[in-house]
């Protein structure tokens with residue numbers, strides 16, 4: 600798929616066509632630096648070469664079929680792939696204070712030990728300056744985390760490397776002046792589509808620092824190991840969600856195949872560049888995993904690991920997740936304070952765009968609904 604070609608791939612193609620290698624690099628730059636996905640518009644190539652490339656390597660971006668904007672500025676995009684499968688990507692603007700790799704998301708609530716978990720509002724920057732794009736890696740998800748709408752709606756197919764890159768380019772086209780960070784936290788489990796995600800990462804890291812790319816997993820040790828072996832290692836986020844095996848099995852059945860101990864061992868072995876930490880994600884669910892005792896256990900579980908903890912209050916969804924409720928504000932505060940007391944860096948991520956169902960764990964449903972009905 601031409602959208603997933605690296606500069607070297609394009610150089611080889613150019614040489615095979617009897618052209619100098621730099622023509623290949625020009626094509627890569629046109630696509631990935633200038634967002635040009637039509638050979639016709641690559642006027643640095645001769646008219647005849649444009650036609651040859653067009654015939655040999657036709658490129659098509661996923662079609663944006665729906666945009667749902669939220670009051671906070673995030674936009675959920677529904678994109679249609681060439682086989683009519685629908686995926687979703689979420690654009691999330693963010694403030695200047697969130698630009699560092701250490702702080703990926705808005706709504707940091709508590710930082711550092713002992714701090715009262717009062718809401719910290721990031722300073723606002725003009726919209727469109729910096730943003731995070733949440734990408735999908737599959738058209739559904741077979742992992743079946745119980746609190747996740749995507750999981751509820753079942754397995755889908757893997758996205759190709761070109762479809763993953765195309766998803767990014769299609770949304771970037773709508774925000775051409777925005778500097779994007781990427782998170783693989785949309786539909787699907789990236790580690791179950793590792794080859795294609797890795798190919799997309801090879802392309803992304805040519806124009807985006809790996810420090811600004813995060814791959815999130817439900818906890819597949821082999822995938823974590825392979826991610827750490829990439830030439831350019833992105834940030835890693837792991838959904839922990841419960842500090843004891845039994846609770847985690849209940850809300851994340853994948854725990855039976857990959858127990859917490861294995862996941863933690865893979866996290867420990869992950870090769871972290873200096874000053875980077877793994878994000879331990881924890882979806883907080885009322886009455887399931889949100890007590891102070893749970894926070895104490897989580898602190899003990901993660902002791903010694905280079906992590907920051909990202910607490911994500913569950914987004915309620917009466918239709919797909921009627922049995923789960925979001926935690927109270929008091930429970931969130933107490934949970935965060937306990938972890939802060941244990942000297943963890945904790946942020947609370949308010950999932951962006953709940954009013955358009957663009958929040959964490961809420962992808963796929965709405966775009967796919969009309970089809971299902």
Ligand code: SF4
Pocket residue numbers: 740741742743744747748749750751785786787788816817960
């Ligand atoms: S949380 Fe992620 S891994 Fe779990 S079911 Fe949802 S999409 Fe799949």
